[in-house]
Amino acid sequence: MKDTDFWGEDRWGHSEWSTWRRHRGRRFRRGALKYVVLKLLSELPRHGYDLIRAFREHGWGAGPGSVYPLLAFLERQGYVTSRQEGERRTYEITDKGRQFLGERAAEVAAFFKEATAEPEEEPADELHDALERLVDAVKSVGATAKTETVARVRDLIDRARKDIYTLLAQE
Numbered sequence: 593m594k595d596t597d598f599w600g601e602d603r604w605g606h607s608e609w610s611t612w613r614r615h616r617g618r619r620f621r622r623g624a625l626k627y628v629v630l631k632l633l634s635e636l637p638r639h640g641y642d643l644i645r646a647f648r649e650h651g652w653g654a655g656p657g658s659v660y661p662l663l664a665f666l667e668r669q670g671y672v673t674s675r676q677e678g679e680r681r682t683y684e685i686t687d688k689g690r691q692f693l694g695e696r697a698a699e700v701a702a703f704f705k706e707a708t709a710e711p712e713e714e715p716a717d718e719l720h721d722a723l724e725r726l727v728d729a730v731k732s733v734g735a736t737a738k739t740e741t742v743a744r745v746r747d748l749i750d751r752a753r754k755d756i757y758t759l760l761a762q763e
Contacts, residue, residue, distance in 0.1 A: 625654055625662055626671075627700045630685055630693045633672060637684040 632638060632646055640660055647654040663683055666672045671689030674681045685693070693700060733745050 624703050625658060626666060627693065627696065627703060628654075629659070629662060629666065630671060630689050631700060631704070633683055633685040634690060634693060637682050639677075639680040639682050641680070643683075 628647075629643060632643060638646075640656065640663060643659050643663075644655060647659075663672065663674070666689070667674055667683070669688075670686060671692055672683045672685055674683045676682075730745060730749070733742060737745075
């Protein structure tokens with residue numbers, strides 16, 4: 593069982609929702625992640641967590657479930673090598689990896705141009721932001737609120753849910 597409170601927050605105040613919001617990012621086109629990893633490794637050797645942190649700093653949505661299997665694949669292909677340094681494994685691009693990256697320089701450059709462009713705000717982002725504000729407001733009701741207040745907030749939420757379904761049915 594998760595170590596969370598009534599609102600789904602862990603003891604540090606992180607909810608599954610806030611974690612999703614923090615870590616969601618622009619997804620890569622299929623097959624593009626290998627170019628990104630090789631490009632980052634061509635700059636300097638890194639361990640997996642460094643790569644994941646670099647992705648998150650750029651707002652790219654790649655985590656351990658995609659990075660580590662890809663590193664293993666790239667190593668099997670001979671594009672990277674790895675060595676154990678203490679508790680971490682450090683990866684470095686090989687000459688074969690540099691050649692592979694160089695042969696696809698135009699594609700890699702186009703990807704980085706697209707990936708670093710300012711993302712357009714999507715309508716769904718506004719909904720997520722509004723929902724986050726609603727969740728914050730509901731959290732402020734808390735466990736110490738009067739029974740009448742809790743019932744009124746519950747009724748407001750139920751009414752909003754019904755109104756949303758009515759709106760969707762009219763589209």
